[in-house]
Amino acid sequence: MKNSKSxxxxxxxxxxxxxxxxxxxxxxxxxxxxxSFLTLKSIADMFKNNVVTMIMAVGMLGVLLVxxxxxxxxxxxxxxxMAVGMLxxxxxxxxxPLAILIAVGIGLVCGLLVGLVVAKGNVAPIIASMGFMYIYxxxxxxxxxxxxxxxxxxxxxKNFALGKILxxxxxxxxxxxxxxxxxxxxxxxxxxxxxxxxxxxxEAAEISGINASNVILFSHTMMGVLAxxxxxxxxxxxxxxxxxxxxxxxxxxxxxxxxGGVSMTGGRGSVLGAFLGALILAIIAKALPLVGIEAIAxxxxxxxxxxxxxxxxxxxQRSMDKNSLKEREL
Amino acid sequence: xxxxIFSVLLCMAMMASLLVGCGSSNDGGDDAxxxxxxxxxxxxxxxxxxxxxxxxxMEKMAEGFTEVVEAAGGEAIIKYPEEGKADHQITAIQSxxxxxxxxxxVAANDENALQPALEDAMAEGIKVNCLDSKVNADSRQLxxxxxxxxxxxxALMDAVLDISGGEGQWAILSATSQxxxxxxxxxxxxxxxxxxxxxxxxxxxxxxxDDEPQKSTDQTQALLSKYPDLKVICAPTTVGIMAAGKVxxxxxSATKLTGLGLPxxxxxxxxxxxxxxxxxxxxxxxxDLGRLGAYSAIALVNGDIEGAEGETFDAGDMENSPYTIxxxxxxxxxxxxxxxxxxxxxxxxxxxxxx
Numbered sequence: 001m002k003n004s005k006s007x008x009x010x011x012x013x014x015x016x017x018x019x020x021x022x023x024x025x026x027x028x029x030x031x032x033x034x035x036s037f038l039t040l041k042s043i044a045d046m047f048k049n050n051v052v053t054m055i056m057a058v059g060m061l062g063v064l065l066v067x068x069x070x071x072x073x074x075x076x077x078x079x080x081x082m083a084v085g086m087l088x089x090x091x092x093x094x095x096x097p098l099a100i101l102i103a104v105g106i107g108l109v110c111g112l113l114v115g116l117v118v119a120k121g122n123v124a125p126i127i128a129s130m131g132f133m134y135i136y137x138x139x140x141x142x143x144x145x146x147x148x149x150x151x152x153x154x155x156x157x158k159n160f161a162l163g164k165i166l167x168x169x170x171x172x173x174x175x176x177x178x179x180x181x182x183x184x185x186x187x188x189x190x191x192x193x194x195x196x197x198x199x200x201x202x203e204a205a206e207i208s209g210i211n212a213s214n215v216i217l218f219s220h221t222m223m224g225v226l227a228x229x230x231x232x233x234x235x236x237x238x239x240x241x242x243x244x245x246x247x248x249x250x251x252x253x254x255x256x257x258x259x260g261g262v263s264m265t266g267g268r269g270s271v272l273g274a275f276l277g278a279l280i281l282a283i284i285a286k287a288l289p290l291v292g293i294e295a296i297a298x299x300x301x302x303x304x305x306x307x308x309x310x311x312x313x314x315x316x317q318r319s320m321d322k323n324s325l326k327e328r329e330l
Numbered sequence: 331x332x333x334x335i336f337s338v339l340l341c342m343a344m345m346a347s348l349l350v351g352c353g354s355s356n357d358g359g360d361d362a363x364x365x366x367x368x369x370x371x372x373x374x375x376x377x378x379x380x381x382x383x384x385x386x387x388m389e390k391m392a393e394g395f396t397e398v399v400e401a402a403g404g405e406a407i408i409k410y411p412e413e414g415k416a417d418h419q420i421t422a423i424q425s426x427x428x429x430x431x432x433x434x435x436v437a438a439n440d441e442n443a444l445q446p447a448l449e450d451a452m453a454e455g456i457k458v459n460c461l462d463s464k465v466n467a468d469s470r471q472l473x474x475x476x477x478x479x480x481x482x483x484x485a486l487m488d489a490v491l492d493i494s495g496g497e498g499q500w501a502i503l504s505a506t507s508q509x510x511x512x513x514x515x516x517x518x519x520x521x522x523x524x525x526x527x528x529x530x531x532x533x534x535x536x537x538x539x540d541d542e543p544q545k546s547t548d549q550t551q552a553l554l555s556k557y558p559d560l561k562v563i564c565a566p567t568t569v570g571i572m573a574a575g576k577v578x579x580x581x582x583s584a585t586k587l588t589g590l591g592l593p594x595x596x597x598x599x600x601x602x603x604x605x606x607x608x609x610x611x612x613x614x615x616x617x618d619l620g621r622l623g624a625y626s627a628i629a630l631v632n633g634d635i636e637g638a639e640g641e642t643f644d645a646g647d648m649e650n651s652p653y654t655i656x657x658x659x660x661x662x663x664x665x666x667x668x669x670x671x672x673x674x675x676x677x678x679x680x681x682x683x684x685x
Contacts, residue, residue, distance in 0.1 A: 036556070049551075050544075150595040153594075162580060234543075238543040240543065240595065242569075286551075286552075289537060289548060295536065
């Protein structure tokens with residue numbers, strides 16, 4: 001009796017565990033209806049096609065942790081992706097590492113500007129990033145000069161997303177490395193601790209000697225770097241750069257974080273949570289066309305699944321809070 | 331105090347960047363081809379309103395339009411709305427009316443929303459036609475149609491029949507489930523499919539990739555794993571066909587692709603061999619579409635035609651000239667550019683440079 005209770009307690013003790021349970025249930029349900037879903041190839045395809053959302057989710061985690069939000073990321077992605085696409089098309093650069101470096105650089109500047117306005121100018125994050133959302137998307141159109149960069153003009157760069165190391169696609173490796181780096185950052189560095197501290201209680205953090213605005217600036221810059229990187233990755237994965245690429249994708253990224261249990265008011269969330277949230281979204285996107293749901297109903301089903309997952313998540317959170325409250329009373 | 335100065339500086343920097351942004355987008359966009367309305371120069375002024383900026387197809391259409399207008403001694407104004415929305419086009423049309431242009435040719439973002447603006451224009455004596463995508467019959471004098479719905483349906487069905495070898499499963503990968511053009515073409519294909527020669531073809535699914543590379547990729551991969559014997563995917567949309575081309579080619583799939591796509595985007599996937607995913611595809615020629623739009627606008631302004639059924643007008647050295655105006659089936663009239671143009675390994679290298 002005591003034993004079973006502690007297992008139950010363990011299961012509800014963490015949101016991540018409840019997410020993993022949801023994930024397993026989803027996979028089994030989909031696997032039963034469509035056996036091809038659980039093949040190695042299908043899973044590899046799914047990761048490759050969702051690398052961009054997954055990478056940006058962990059950056060968004062940093063921004064949400066300090067109590068901010070950044071809706072300019074899809075525009076940053078389009079701007080950096082379009083810049084790289086046009087440089088490759090015009091033959092200005094041909095080297096893949098250089099292309100990725102340029103994209104990261106553009107993302108860094110984009111993110112830094114958003115961060116400066118938010119952290120030093122004290123503008124509400126959603127307003128500031130909304131402004132930059134239009135600016136960066138507009139810049140993507142300006143540099144595109146009414147053209148697209150297509151597979152034919154991207155040369156070797158598109159092969160980057162085809163290459164594999166140890167059987168795993170290059171772009172998936174990048175995603176894995178970024179997640180490991182963020183896991184270490186959040187868990188074992190003071191900077192990671194500061195992100196949580198600023199998000200939970202900014203005043204307390206400042207009194208204890210943390211420069212909150214620098215921490216916020218860092219979170220937006222990091223987000224920009226990742227969005228810029230994703231611009232290059234997206235161009236390589238889809239072998240095409242268009243000024244309207246991944247329009248509206250910021251919503252999927254924010255949704256991934258929310259599903260993963262990241263708090264919209266800051267201070268709460270984990271790298272594993274962001275990953276699991278993005279993974280659940282990826283599985284939904286991959287599975288909906290497979291299980292034979294009428295095409296026009298797919299978005300509705302997607303919304304319902306997201307809501308159910310979030311409600312489950314909130315319920316777990318409540319029982320967690322109750323449990324810890326009980327412990328305190330005892 | 332320091333903080334306040336800093337925020338003021340930031341605000342100024344943002345304003346500056348905004349101004350720079352607007353300035354350069356104006357250079358590349360709005361009045362790229364004209365300094366002002368220029369009606370005082372005595373030249374006839376022909377305006378075209380594109381669907382949106384940043385679209386290579388619209389750019390080529392404008393090129394053809396300008397070429398014909400300037401050859402005829404007129405002046406062309408091209409307006410590119412920043413977004414592909416009707417309200418941006420209304421603003422553009424209103425400013426053209428106040429400039430006193432002689433004709434307006436519009437590639438409409440909405441069939442009905444432009445009606446008040448275009449009726450105002452016609453009341454001012456400005457000739458109005460539309461090209462690429464139409465406005466309703468009351469808002470126009472003539473529709474310059476790239477290719478009739480049935481011609482496109484027929485071309486695509488024959489391509490599916492040919493590529494599949496006459497029998498087997500095939501699927502459609504479309505844009506959104508509400509896309510007007512795509513739905514009309516798909517309906518037409520379904521109708522044509524009733525014919526005896528297509529009886530061995532089985533349409534297994536119509537999938538929607540929402541003109542988004544990521545979603546189109548998911549949908550293509552799902553089609554492949556659901557129907558291992560799939561012979562052909564037909565994607566009548568530029569983003570869909572490109573995403574599908576990439577997936578099929580990367581996987582070395584035996585499933586082949588056809589549909590409607592931009593040559594420059596599809597050049598890497600078009601070829602005869604097993605390592606190319608698309609044997610051939612179709613689209614219309616945007617330059618010719620722009621040119622026909624200009625010829626018909628000139629004919630309207632000169633009074634050669636009024637946009638009534640049965641009238642004909644001359645279109646220079648264009649293939650099907652002179653063109654005859656026909657009933658569009660929506661209460662208005664149209665002129666059809668011709669058959670959809672086929673892009674195959676023999677001509678793709680030449681066309682990928684064009685658009």
